[in-house]
Amino acid sequence: MRIKKLEIHGFKSFAERAVLHFGHGITGVVGPNGCGKSNIVDALRWCMGEMSAKHLRGRAMQDVIFAGSDSRGPLGMAEVTLTFDNDGNVPPEYAQFSEIAVTRRLHRDGSSEYLVNKVPARLRDITDLFLGTGVGTRAYSIIEQGRIGFIVSSKPEDRRSLIEEVAGITKFxxxxxxxxxxxxxxxxxxxxxxxxxxxxxxxxxxxxxxxxxxxxxxxxxxxxxxxxxxxxxxxxxxxxxxxxxASSHSEALEQEAQEAQAGIAAHEISIEEDRLRLLAIERALQHDQAASAELETKLAALERDLEHWRRQRDEANARGQAARRDLEDAENKLTTARAEHEGHTVNLSNLATSVDVDRERLLSLDADHGETQGKMTSIDRRAESLRRSAVEYIHEGARQRTLVAAIAKRTHELRSRLEHSTAELEDVAHRRGVAEIKARALTEQRDALMSQMTDWRSWLDTNRITLDAAVTAMTESDRLVRSLRDELSERRSRLESLQEIARHFEGYSDGVRSLMQPAIEGMPGRTAVSGVRALITDVLEVPPQLEIAVEAALGERLQYVVVDAQTVGVTAIAYLRSIAGGRSGFVPVEPRNTGGVANGDALTRVQARPGFEAVAEYLLRDVSIVANLDEAML
Incomplete structure (x- = not known):
């Protein structure tokens, strides 16, 4: 596998996508310090599956993502793609590709991706791809500064891994x-x-x-x-x-039966009547409770009305007293006004008399007009003044008459209101008396209903206790019946399962099953070899508390087959060999007596089926059953 191309984007100092092509021969990466030469080697190591941030010169794996600069913000993902030539030394699933591109991505949230030829893969797939090729995170293909001295000075055992990698046996x-x-x-x-x-x-x-x-x-x-x-x-x-x-007494018995039937019917009718009466009492109780609640509501309403009329009576009394005080004040004012009116009337009469006297004097002195002109002027002024006073007295008299009329009207109104308030007070007193009578009657009726309700509740509680006891007994009976039915069903199911297990001799050796094959195939009592009597588990009757102890004592002998004679056992062994049906142990129904006296007490506690006592003695003669290890050591 030869590296053809390395693509880096967002890895350490490579913010922009960079593509490095590796030609044939030696390719050197040259540059000043800090230009990113070591980052290229880190990118190669990281793409091939390096999981240690320390070997990549960082504190955390997210440190390999471009962190940003003064002129550029940080990136959210680092991606490195390494492309190889396929020289045939690759796993079979990649043999059809001429080039193999391994891509690794890391996101800032910590999630990562591995791809082989743009197909998602596992880190294990990447590691297996580079096994035995000399390429990898710990292989000899990447040798750092100081690594050569370590290789030269290392022990042979340490150099063995490099040699094995070169030889291509690492993957194996x-x-x-x-x-x-x-x-x-x-x-x-x-x-x-x-x-x-x-x-x-x-x-x-x-x-x-x-x-x-x-x-x-x-x-x-x-x-x-x-x-x-x-x-x-x-x-x-x-x-x-x-x-x-009893045929002679049949008529009497029929009569008694009819009477008993009639008694039962009457008892059922009585029970039904009691039930209906109980329902009627419950309905009456509910009705009385509703009526009692309604009466209490009405009583509360009457008490509120009574309190309202009491307040109105007090207000009417207060208004009556105020009206009496206003009437007394008005009468006093009327008396004062009448006195003032009489005084003004007397003054008016006196003024009129004075005017007449002055007029006569004026006429008598008319002759002396010239002399008395000044006096006349004074007299005229006085007369004018008297006239004004008279007019004022007249106006005042009219005002006083108006005031007297208003006071009289007010007095009449106050008397009417006083009479109305008195009538209202009498009506309120009457209604209060009626309300108090109704309240007493309702209270007595409520007390009677409460007493009757208490009696009904007591009777109802007594009958309900009896009814609840009957319902509880019936429920308990139903539960017991269901429990017994479930237990019966469970035991039947378990019995069928046990019968199925016993019918197919499950748990026994192949030899036993081969001998019992006819019974398994639906022929009970039949065996493949004549003379087979039973199995050891069928002839011993062990108490439940001793089953584990006897099972431990007998061990494999529990699967022995009881036969009529030793020759039958030999025949059965030959049969099993002929059909390759497995192996089995055999015990004759009358085994050879080994002599001596039985040392164990198991025979006194384990019973055998009739006819198989000798088999039981043969198996258990030297077996003792104890409660614990301390007792066994005695």
């Missing part, structure tokens, strides 16, 4: 490590599967014993059904006999 070692990791993971999975299989086999033994108990339950159930049928036939016979014996 990487694939080997990946395969070893997968194999280790597979081995762990197989180990877990083995543990699961062991656990399932242990559970299967327990399920097999449960299936055996289920079969026994089925047999006992069948016997119970036969006994129930027999009992039912005996009961039917007894009923027929009793019917014949």
């Amino acid at each position: 070692k990487a694939r080997k490590k990946a395969a070893e990791r997968r194999m280790e993971s597979t081995q762990q999975n197989l180990s877990r599967v083995g543990d699961i299989v062991t656990e399932l086999e242990r559970q299967l033994q327990s399920l097999r014993r449960q299936a055996k108990r289920a079969e026994k339950y089925k047999e006992l159930r069948s016997e119970l059904r036969d006994l129930e049928l027999h009992h039912a036939s005996l009961e039917t016979l007894r009923v027929l006999v009793m019917k014949k014996l």
Whole structure:
């Protein structure tokens, strides 16, 4: 693989897109310090999958994105594309391409993209592409300053990686490590599967014993059904006999039955009447509650009206007192005005008399006009003054008469208002008395309704307690029935599952299944070899609390097959070999006596089916069952 072209955009100091072409031979990049020569090498390393910002001379990976300058803002993405010639030393999926372009993009939000020939790829794909080619982030194709001295002075073990890279075996070692990791993971999975299989086999033994108990339950159930049928036939016979014996009393019994039926009907009618009466009482109670609420509302309205009329009465009393005070003031003013009017009338009379006297004197002195001219002028002025005074007295008298008339009118109005207020007070007092009577009647009626309501509630609570108890009992009965039905359904389902497991001899070895193949195929009791009696799990009856202990003690012997004689076992072994049906152990129904006395107590706690006692003794004669390890050490 030869590098043909390098495209850089937004990577470190390359704000504009830059394209570098690499021709045949040696290509040198020359320039002053700080012009970006090292950035080109960093771009090559970064495009080939470098994940360490430190090796790219930065603190964070986002530091490779152009950060901006005085004349240009920062960019949001860095992109580098590296183009190679395809010399055939590439993975098969890229063999059809003449050129391979690897592109890496990094956005400022931290997201990145890898592309191979503009097709999205993984970092793993990029790494696999460069394995064994000498190109990569840690390969010998990029040697920095000081790297040559490190290579020359390094140990042979350290230089081995460079030699392996040159030899092209690095990718095979990487694939080997990946395969070893997968194999280790597979081995762990197989180990877990083995543990699961062991656990399932242990559970299967327990399920097999449960299936055996289920079969026994089925047999006992069948016997119970036969006994129930027999009992039912005996009961039917007894009923027929009793019917014949009681034929003479049939009419009396029918009469009693009719009376009992009538009593039941009457009791049902009574219950229905009680229920209807209870509903009627509840409706009456609701009606009385509504009526009581309405009466309380009316009582509150009457109390508000009574308070309103009380306020009106107080206001009328206040207005009456004010009217009385105004009337007294008006009468006083009228008396004063009348006195003033009489005084003005007397003064007016006196003035008129004085005018007449002065006129007579004027006539008498007319002759002396010349002498008395000055006096006349004075007298005229006085007369004019008297005239004005008289006019004023006349006006004042008219005003006083008007005032007296107004006072009289006001007095009449005040008297009318006083009479109206007095009538209103009497009406308010009457209505107050009526309201108080109604309020007392409503209070008494409310108290009576509350007492009756209390009695009804007490009766209703008593009946409701009885009804709730009956409903609770009925609900509990329904729940118990549903629970029993669910339990029965669950047990039936479990029984069917156990029967299916037992019918197909699941959990047994291939040899046992081969011998029991006829039974598996639907021929119960038939085996592939004649003389096979049963399985060990079928002949031992172990208490549930001892199942685990017996299973641990017998181990693989639980899968032994009981045969009539030792020759049957030999025949069965030959049959299994002929069909390659697996292996199995066999025990004759009368095994050889090994002599000696049994040392264990298991035989006293584990029962055997009739006819298989010798098999049980053969298997358990030296087995003791203890509660714990301390007891076993004694």
